[in-house]
Amino acid sequence: MQTDVVLEIVIIVIAGLLLGMLAFALVGLTRVRSLRTRHRQRLATIDPRHSEPASLVGLASEGRLQTRGMGTLAVGDSHLLFAQLLPERDILVPRDAISSARATRHFLGKTTGADLLVVTWDVDGLADAAAFSVPDVAAWRDRLA
Structure with a gap:
């Protein structure tokens, strides 16, 4: 019985960590895309x-x-x-x-x-x-x- 509770807690912690890492990756990807877009726009100003x-x-x-x-x-x-x-x-x-x-x-x-x-x-x-x-x-x- 105690083993089941510990296993559930471990699964919840791992799932939380994975969701956090996924969210972090998505935010990072969005920031990189935004940075690239702004960079291209700045370069375009001089043709x-x-x-x-x-x-x-x-x-x-x-x-x-x-x-x-x-x-x-x-x-x-x-x-x-x-x-x-x-x-x-x-x-x-x-x-x-x-x-x-x-x-x-x-x-x-x-x-x-x-x-x-x-x-x-x-x-x-x-x-x-x-x-x-x-x-x-x-x-x-x-x-x-």
């Missing part, structure tokens, strides 16, 4: 001619103490956009404000084993730069020239 996954190494105006971020680097006719996934943020640069695009392995005191794309721009007298890890730095330099 990109080319885009690919990239990693932000740093933004000069934010100084040395910042975290890297994964996202998508996209170039359209009038703008360059880095749409970061988490936290969700955009770095939007008018193409005509870009003063240089170069390759380097050093940026803001960080060193990498591969070339980084460093884009420098000036908007209304305020200069800034960002470094990105992209698969083909030379191709990106050519696109931004």
Whole structure:
């Protein structure tokens, strides 16, 4: 008799855990879909001619103490956009404000084993730069020239 009660309790606990995990998975899936949708919408604002996954190494105006971020680097006719996934943020640069695009392995005191794309721009007298890890730095330099 006691064994039956213990077995019922174990079954109820396991069922509760499984339902909780299922609910957690469904909420996570919904959040991921929502994140992807917003990401695609942000990229669409510049009507990109080319885009690919990239990693932000740093933004000069934010100084040395910042975290890297994964996202998508996209170039359209009038703008360059880095749409970061988490936290969700955009770095939007008018193409005509870009003063240089170069390759380097050093940026803001960080060193990498591969070339980084460093884009420098000036908007209304305020200069800034960002470094990105992209698969083909030379191709990106050519696109931004």
